[in-house]
Amino acid sequence: MDTGQMLYEGKGKKLFLTENANEVLVEFKDDLTAFNAEKKGSEQGKGALNCEISTAIFELLAKEGVSTHFIKKLDSTHMLCKKVEIIPIEVVVRNVATGSLIKRLGIDEGKVLPFGLVEFYYKDDALGDPIINDEHCKILGITQDVSELDFLRSQARKINAILSAFFIERNLRLIDFKLEFGRDSSGHILLADEISPDSCRFWDKDSNEKLDKDRFRQNLGSVKVAYEEVLRRILNK
Numbered sequence: 001m002d003t004g005q006m007l008y009e010g011k012g013k014k015l016f017l018t019e020n021a022n023e024v025l026v027e028f029k030d031d032l033t034a035f036n037a038e039k040k041g042s043e044q045g046k047g048a049l050n051c052e053i054s055t056a057i058f059e060l061l062a063k064e065g066v067s068t069h070f071i072k073k074l075d076s077t078h079m080l081c082k083k084v085e086i087i088p089i090e091v092v093v094r095n096v097a098t099g100s101l102i103k104r105l106g107i108d109e110g111k112v113l114p115f116g117l118v119e120f121y122y123k124d125d126a127l128g129d130p131i132i133n134d135e136h137c138k139i140l141g142i143t144q145d146v147s148e149l150d151f152l153r154s155q156a157r158k159i160n161a162i163l164s165a166f167f168i169e170r171n172l173r174l175i176d177f178k179l180e181f182g183r184d185s186s187g188h189i190l191l192a193d194e195i196s197p198d199s200c201r202f203w204d205k206d207s208n209e210k211l212d213k214d215r216f217r218q219n220l221g222s223v224k225v226a227y228e229e230v231l232r233r234i235l236n237k
């Protein structure tokens with residue numbers, strides 16, 4: 001695909017300018033990273049799988065009234081999105097304890113949490129994305145208006161309700177996931193980034209088999225097979 005000037009390269013995606021100042025081209029890469037890029041790999045076709053999975057999820061969320069940056073999918077690894085200024089907070093929602101939560105708080109792996117836990121992490125690789133609260137956000141100048149944080153939390157809970165119901169019908173438990181939001185040129189907050197097995201944890205409903213990037217993080221193998229299985233379940237309920 002003919003792309004314009006590259007605006008940004010992240011660990012999983014590249015962003016390019018387009019002729020329209022309010023739109024960007026997003027390219028999904030095959031690269032895989034974990035533990036703040038200490039572990040690196042690549043899986044051919046992973047970018048295309050994430051592009052297709054993210055497209056399906058953004059379309060579902062838009063239908064349910066969530067404002068997102070997604071405009072349309074262009075080809076196997078590219079989508080057109082509204083240009084946003086990313087808010088430097090990773091919003092994580094957890095339904096089941098695993099990952100960094102069990103390390104930080106000593107909760108047993110697999111414990112179902114009594115409610116969807118919403119956490120904020122400061123999006124700063126040099127600092128290792130530390131966990132933060134509303135007062136940290138204020139001090140860091142991430143937002144002048146703390147009600148924006150309530151908006152992020154309410155969007156995250158709404159997205160959790162929509163996606164948990166969607167995936168359980170497909171025999172997948174949505175264990176936890178990470179969201180990023182951005183402000184468009186008129187200041188509206190839109191869901192941005194991607195929603196894929198790179199940014200979510202999915203466990204098979206019956207076997208609890210991991211079908212997400214933990215296969216790469218934990219050297220479980222069959223990374224691409226797992227992502228293909230998630231896509232298959234999304235498409236053929």
Ligand code: TMP
Binds near residue numbers: 100176
């Ligand atoms: P964690 O348990 O490692 O904190 O991860 C929580 C969720 O956030 C999990 O679904 C994976 C996702 N995540 C990202 O998308 N990017 C990241 O950099 C990290 C650390 C987690």
Ligand code: ASP
Binds near residue numbers: 037213217
């Ligand atoms: N995305 C992060 C990294 O590369 C961490 C992770 O997803 O585990 O390094």
